[in-house]
Amino acid sequence: MAFRGFTYRLKPNALQEEAFLKFAGVCRLVWNLALEQRRDHWRNYRARTGDNLNYVTQARELTLLRRETDFIRAVSQTCQQYALKALDDAYRRFFKGLGGYPQPKKKGVNDGFTFNGREVVVERLNRRFGRVRLPKIGWIKFRMTRELSGKITEATISLTPLGWQISIGCKDCDARDFATDGAVGIDRGVSVPLMLSDGTAYMLPERLDVIERRARKAQRILARRKRGSNRHALARKRVAALKAKAARIRKHWAHETTTAICRNHGTAVIERLRTKDMTASAAGTVEEPGSNVAQKRGLNRAILNVGWHQIETMLFYKAHRVVKVDPRFTSQRCSCCGAVDSRSRKNQASFVCTTCGFHANADHNAALNILHRGNTPVVEPAIKRASMRELHPV
Template sequence: MIQRGYRYKLKPTPAQERLFAQCAGVCRLIYNLALEQRRDHWRAFKRQTGSSISYPSQARELTELRAEYDWIATVSQTCQQQALRDLDRAYQNWFKGIASYPSPRKKGRNDTFRFQGREVRVRKLNGTWSEVRLPKIGWVRFRDTRPLRGKVNNATISLAPNGWHVSFTLAIEHDAPANIAPEVGVDRGVANTLALSTGERISVPASLAALERRQRTAQRVLSRRKRGSKRYAKARARVSALSARRARIRKDWHHRVSLDLARRFGTVVLEDLNTKGMTASARGTVDEPGRNVRQKAGLNRSILNQGWHIFEALLSYKLEERGGELIKVPARHTSQTCSACGAVDSRSRKSQAHFVCTSCGHFENADTNAAKMILRRNTASMLVEEGHRVSVEARTIGEAKSQTGNLRPSGRGRRVVITFLPAKSPLLHAERIPKNSSYVAKQLLPFL
C-alpha cells in the first residue's frame, strides 16, 4: 500500500469561489482560535478541568461554537475538525523536536481546507473534464489531466496564484518489483544541477533565470507602492504569479528527471547534504558582522534555485515505488578525491569544471569525477573497476554501510589510509576516524 497525491486545477463558478473563500476563512479562524487557546489559556484550563487541552476537548467546544454562530455552522464541520487535527499534529511535531512552534495562519498564504475521502465523489464528464462533489458546496468541475487510481483518503482545496486547486490523497495497492537495474552516483551542484557518474550532466531549464529577472523587476515595482492600495495589491499579485510559475517549472523538471532516473537505475547514491546550513546567511551580528555577505546571498539563491531537497524527496518515493533504493553517503572530500587513484588533494580541483589529479594525472570533468566518488562510497565492491584493488577506506565504508545503511562522520582521531594505485604503488593520505588503535590495525592487517 502506497500513498500518492493527485492535484488538479478547479474551474469553480463565481458563487463557488465565494464559498471557497468562506470555508478557508472559517477554517483559518478555528485554527487560530485553537492555537491561542493552547498557547495562552492552557494553565487555566488545566486548573479547572485537571487535564490538558487536546484535540477531543477542542472538538467538543467546536460543537458548542457551531450551535452559537450560524456563519460558522454554514461551513462543513469536517473541514473545521481537520483544521484542529492539523494544529494537534503541529504541536506533536514541535514536542518531538522535528518542527518549530506552530504559527498563526494568514489570509493570502493559508487559504486551504480539507474534506475526508468518504465525503467526496468524483465522476467523469468527458475526456478533458471531470467534477468533484464537495459537502455544502456541490459539484465543481476540474481539468482531468490523469486518471485517479486507488481509494480517496481526503481531498484538499487550496488557493494558488493561478486559481483554486484540489489535491486527492490516494491509497493505492502496490507491490514493488525486484529491481536489478544498475547503480549510479549523482552529484548536485550549481553550475550543473545534476552530474551522473555515467558522464551525463543535467541542469534546470534556462527559463528560470529569465523569470527570476522579471520577478526582481516586479519586486522593485512593489517596493514603491503604498501598502494597502489597489496598485500595491496588483503589484503583489504580479510577484506571486511569477514566483509560482518558477516553482511549477522547477517542480515539473524535477518530476521528469527523477522519474527518468528511477526507471533507469535501481540504486541512486547522493551526498548527505545539509541544505539548510549551506544556505544560512553570512550577515553575522552587530558585534561581529559577516564577510562577503552579498556574495554569500547570491550563492544561497543559486543553491535554492536548483531545488536539491525537492529532487531528493521526489526521487526517494519514485525509487521506492519501483523497488529501488536511495542511499546517502558523506560528502567530505568528494570533490577533491581522484576517481582513478583515490588521492585527496584540493589542488586537483583546478576550476569549477576541471579536475586534474596531482598524483596520477587523471583529468575529467570535476562534477563527473565527484559523482563517481559518491557512487564508490556506497559499497566497497564498486571500487573494483578497471583492475583497481580495494582500498582500506573502501572496505571500511562498505562494512559501515552494510551495518547502518548510511555512514556518518564521527570522532576526532586520525588514521593513515592506503589506497592502491593502478601501478601498485601505495599512496598514503590521512582521514579522520575514531581514535581506536585496534580498529586501525584490524583494517590494515589484510593489506600488510
C-alpha cells in the same frame, strides 16, 4: 501500498468561490481559536494540573462550539477537524525540533481546507474536463489533465496566485515501472544541478531564467508602488504569479529528473547535505557583522533555486533504495586512485589528479566518489571525459 497525489485547477462559479472563502475563513478561525486555547492552557493551567490539550480534547469542544454557532455549523465539520489535526501535527513537529512554534493564520495567506476522501466524488465530463462533488458545496468543474488511480484518501482545496486548485491524495495506486537493481551516485551542485556517476548531467530549463528575470523586474516595480493602492495590489499579484510559475517549472523538472533516474537505477547514492544549515544567512548581528554577505546570499539563492531538498524528498519515495553518505572530500578525492588533494580541483569544471594524472569533469568525479562511498556493487569504467546530457520539461 502506493500513494500518489493529483492536482487540478478548479473552475468554480461566483457562488462556489464565495463558499470556498467561507470554508477557508471558518477553518482559519478554528485554527486560531484552538491555538489561543493551547497557549492559554499552557500558561495558566498546565503548571498546576499537568494535563495537555490534544486533538481529541479540542475535537470534542469543537462539537459543542458548532451547536452554539450557526456560521461554524454551516461549514463541513470534517474540514474543521482537519484544521485541528494540522495544528496538532504542527505542535508535534515543534516539540521534535522539526519546525517553529505554530503561528496564527492570516486571511489571504495559504487559504485552504481539506475533506476526507469518503466525502469526495470525482467524475469525468469529457476529454478535457471533470467535476468533483464536495460536501455543502456541490459539484465543481475542473480541468482534468490526467486520470485518477486508486482510492481517494483526502482532497485539499487551496487558493494559489492562479486561482483555486484541488489536490487529491490516493492510495492503492498503480505501481510505477521503476528499476529495483543497479546503483548510481548523484552529485548535487549549483552550476550543474545534478550529475550522475554514469556521466549524465541534468540542467535546469532555460525558461526558468526568463521567468526569474521577469519576477525580479516585477519586484522592483512593486517596490516603487505605494502600499495600499490598487497599483500596488496589481503589482503584488504579478510578482506572486511569476514566482508561482517558477516554482511549478522547478517542481516539474525535479519530477521528470528523479523519475528518469529511478527508472534506470534501483539505488540512488547521495550526499548527506544539511540544506537548511548550508543556506543560513551570513549577515550576523550588529555587534558581530558577518563577512562576504553578498556572496553567501547569492550562493544561498542558487542552492534554493535548484531545490536540493525537494529532489532528495522525491528520490526517497520513488527510488527502491536511497543511501546517504558522508560528503567530505568527494570533490577533492580522485575516483581512480583515491588520493585527496585540493590542488586536483583545477577549477569548477575540471579535475586532474596530482598523483595518477586521471582527469575528468569535476562533478562527474565527485559523483563516482559518492557511488564508491555508498559501498554499492557496481564497477564504473575509467572515463576520461564525462558526457553531458540535458533533460528539459516537456
